[in-house]
Amino acid sequence: MNPHSPDPDPYPMNVHPARRAARGRRRGPGHAGRTVSVRNEVCIPVRDDARARFVTFDGLPDGAEHFAVRFEGVEPRDPPIVRMHSECITGDVFASRRCDCGDQLRHALDVLHAAGGFLLYLRQEGRGIGLVAKLDAYRLQDAGADTFAANRALDLPADARDYACGAQMLAALGVRRVRLMTNNPDKVAQLTAHGIEVVERVSAGTFPTHANRHYLEAKYRLTGHALDL
Numbered sequence: 001m002n003p004h005s006p007d008p009d010p011y012p013m014n015v016h017p018a019r020r021a022a023r024g025r026r027r028g029p030g031h032a033g034r035t036v037s038v039r040n041e042v043c044i045p046v047r048d049d050a051r052a053r054f055v056t057f058d059g060l061p062d063g064a065e066h067f068a069v070r071f072e073g074v075e076p077r078d079p080p081i082v083r084m085h086s087e088c089i090t091g092d093v094f095a096s097r098r099c100d101c102g103d104q105l106r107h108a109l110d111v112l113h114a115a116g117g118f119l120l121y122l123r124q125e126g127r128g129i130g131l132v133a134k135l136d137a138y139r140l141q142d143a144g145a146d147t148f149a150a151n152r153a154l155d156l157p158a159d160a161r162d163y164a165c166g167a168q169m170l171a172a173l174g175v176r177r178v179r180l181m182t183n184n185p186d187k188v189a190q191l192t193a194h195g196i197e198v199v200e201r202v203s204a205g206t207f208p209t210h211a212n213r214h215y216l217e218a219k220y221r222l223t224g225h226a227l228d229l
């Protein structure tokens with residue numbers, strides 16, 4: 001092997017995002033000597049409030065444009081409340097009723113405005129399978145499959161999300177101990193495994209609607225989410 005040849009790109013764009021995520025997970029945090037650092041922090045007024053600061057990063061191992069939003073809060077808590085939210089364009093932007101992502105995001109923003117802390121917005125749409133595959137899965141769900149069975153039918157992982165980047169973003173922000181806002185036990189386990197101490201789990205809320213009830217019941221039954229259904 002030529003020692004002068006460049007490292008092969010471990011995340012070529014022709015590989016499905018879920019499989020790229022799995023490669024990153026196998027390599028673990030900080031592989032290839034990369035260090036995640038804060039690139040930029042800029043104030044963006046949201047909800048008539050100027051206390052939200054958007055933070056970008058250099059060196060994220062999967063190359064995705066994950067970002068953090070830092071809230072001062074009127075009554076900040078230490079350790080801070082942290083919400084790791086995985087991108088869901090249909091829920092976050094269009095208020096889809098097929099899932100609870102948009103409601104959970106808005107609930108997190110309410111809490112973070114009051115109590116301060118961080119929102120980590122992770123670009124792993126559709127549990128890491130991407131928007132196109134998510135909409136393919138929706139079509140199968142309309143034929144009767146639950147959210148996890150639909151992914152399996154498409155030969156995609158039921159949940160390809162990876163929180164190593166989230167842990168590295170927190171470390172870059174100087175945050176080692178968190179109150180984690182989540183209903184998902186896998187997030188607590190993954191953050192802990194990556195060296196972030198979760199001192200408390202704060203509920204991310206439960207937002208059932210007529211259209212998302214089957215989705216929430218599948219999350220509760222198959223992944224142990226703490227939901228109040």
Ligand SMILES: [Zn+2]
Pocket residue numbers: 088090091092099100101102
């Ligand atoms: Zn969603």
